[in-house]
Amino acid sequence: MPNPTAAMLVIGDEILSGRTRDANTHHLAGELTKHGIDLKEVRVVSDDAPAIEAAVKALSDGFDHVFTSGGIGPTHDDITADCIARAFGDHIDIRADARALLEAHYAKTGLELNAARLRMARIPDSATLIDNPVSTAPGFTIRNVHVMAGVPSVFQAMVASILPTLTGGEPLLSQTLRIDRGEGDIAATLTQLAADFPDLTIGCYPFQINGAFGANVVVRGTDGARIDAAVTRLARETAQ
Amino acid sequence: MPNPTAAMLVIGDEILSGRTRDANTHHLAGELTKHGIDLKEVRVVSDDAPAIEAAVKALSDGFDHVFTSGGIGPTHDDITADCIARAFGDHIDIRADARALLEAHYAKTGLELNAARLRMARIPDSATLIDNPVSTAPGFTIRNVHVMAGVPSVFQAMVASILPTLTGGEPLLSQTLRIDRGEGDIAATLTQLAADFPDLTIGCYPFQINGAFGANVVVRGTDGARIDAAVTRLARETAQ
Known part of the structure; x- marks a missing residue:
């Protein structure tokens, strides 16, 4: 049986402008190879809703798994979660389980769980959460798309959370x-x-x-x- | 008037397996930003003819310029030139102008211009050559697609050859x-x-x-x- 296939979608103007060098693709590529999942395509798109939605749909249709990186923080340019909900016609709002994680985290740190930070609890109804042991705000899996943070330490922790739950093939x-x-x-x-x-x-x-x-x-x-x-x-x- | 748009297409299994970290995207992104051309999307695909052809067509239709990296050397896994000719329905064979460049180069180095190296003179009929001051074997431009080598020093030299010939916009x-x-x-x-x-x-x-x-x-x-x-x-x- 052939190995499962995967695509990576990197979201962020900072990669396309040359300001930041993407490190997450190289990390994911190595981890997937070890796990027996064949990475077949990578796309980088800007913080632009139609571009994100079109890429998610195309890659979700074309491959067994899609891994995304970037755009799930608290600021105005973090639009990934809403775009992906829209791509799949799912409803999205602040979800109780994600909110509870953030409340517990910010109670410990003494920082305010304000409206901006609550945006990180916006999760599509049908998604399951991905654990974030580094900074708490979760990623999520919807259908075959695994939505993760862009900060490399958080991305890597999320990959480590999700990968053991996916059926791999023969390691390459x-x-x-x-x-x-x-x-x-x-x-x-x-x-x-x-x-x-x-x-x-x-x-x-x-x-x-x-x-x-x-x-x-x-x-x-x-x-x-x-x-x-x-x-x-x-x-x-x-x-x- | 908005700036011209561009996409980058990286071709190579070695990026997708995690063996090699792509360096060309970051270089091109910085150069395009300085030149006033907006890099809007990057794709990485494997050494697979249907994947290369589909990506070239989609990106050529979607953006003002497409820059490709990889797959134009002398070995069996170098299939980019033929794929791009096929994507545009153009005829491809060893072309006299490219062959003359290689003949002069290998006469100087004393290496044999064998059948494998002659593959680097395979250029689509309608293409124009891109100068390669590092190792002679040329890239080429066909329609709005600029086809360049994957070795970073050669890629960078080819970008320096082609960029001054393209109309830029306002630098970002x-x-x-x-x-x-x-x-x-x-x-x-x-x-x-x-x-x-x-x-x-x-x-x-x-x-x-x-x-x-x-x-x-x-x-x-x-x-x-x-x-x-x-x-x-x-x-x-x-x-x-």
């Missing part, structure tokens, strides 16, 4: 062979290898160090013995 | 104000500021340092005096 294994030859020299060898190992994917990533060309060849698949066999053959055939 | 200016209060405390102030300065976008990016909460508020727009006015008012209203 990989081995990397560094070859100190230009990739144009080894391309024919790689083409034949890919044809002989159709169950593996073989990627070639060139580099240049001090003027010398080389390539890292990454062999990926779910069967470790097959990967061993391919890498052993590749090392033999590209030895100089 | 920004100022950042660091406020050492939780974003829930300043949210109401920001909402009112955003309403009073509809020509600016106001983003709030929370952080936590040694247990203390704060937020960077970023005010963006094309009129420096308006940004000054908004930031001055914000500093006054959030002073403690």
Whole structure:
């Protein structure tokens, strides 16, 4: 059975303007690979309601899981929860269970649970909450979409909360062979290898160090013995 | 007149598996912002022909410019050029002008211009070449799509080649104000500021340092005096 598929949706003007470098995609990609869920697509869209709604719908239809990052805080530019409720035609308002979490948290910290902070308890009726051990305000899952915060420490904690609840497939294994030859020299060898190992994917990533060309060849698949066999053959055939 | 819009398409399994962290998006985002072109969407797709073709078509239809990164080298997993030709119904083969560039380059280096390396001269009939001062093998522009390499040094050189040829708009200016209060405390102030300065976008990016909460508020727009006015008012209203 093929592994479940996933897409990531990053929401935020700050990524698109170049102010902030997105770190959440790289983290999620690594975690999903370990869990046997294949990340197939990433999209980054701005804090724009029609763009968010269209992307959520398209990715929810196209993949088994969608993970979103960003736009669920207390300020005016945090519009993700409302957009996702609208995308699925669900009702959204301050929900008692999320409000109770925030009340307990702010009672401890002594900060005021004002109207802005209460926005973080806006959860669609049909959603289930995602635990946030870092800063309490929850994420949520609606249908196959997991809605999480953009702050990396919170995003990572939410991924750790949700991932064990999702059925994974076979973890994707990989081995990397560094070859100190230009990739144009080894391309024919790689083409034949890919044809002989159709169950593996073989990627070639060139580099240049001090003027010398080389390539890292990454062999990926779910069967470790097959990967061993391919890498052993590749090392033999590209030895100089 | 609104600024031209753009999308970025990153092609590569290595990003989606978590092996490699994409660096090209962040570079392009900063360059486009300086040039007055608004980056509106980013997509990352795998080395999969239908996924590449569908994404190129959708983004080409939706935005003034599309910039792609990855998949134009000499190996079997470099399928971008052929996919993009197919997406636009154009014929593709080894083209004389691109071949001449490679011949001159490999004659100098003493490396063989073999069949694999000649794949880098596969250019759609209707495309114009993008100069590659780093490693010669050119990118190309077809319609509104600029097809570039994934290796960051080459990608950056190609962006520098192409960007001066594109009509930009007004550069997006920004100022950042660091406020050492939780974003829930300043949210109401920001909402009112955003309403009073509809020509600016106001983003709030929370952080936590040694247990203390704060937020960077970023005010963006094309009129420096308006940004000054908004930031001055914000500093006054959030002073403690």
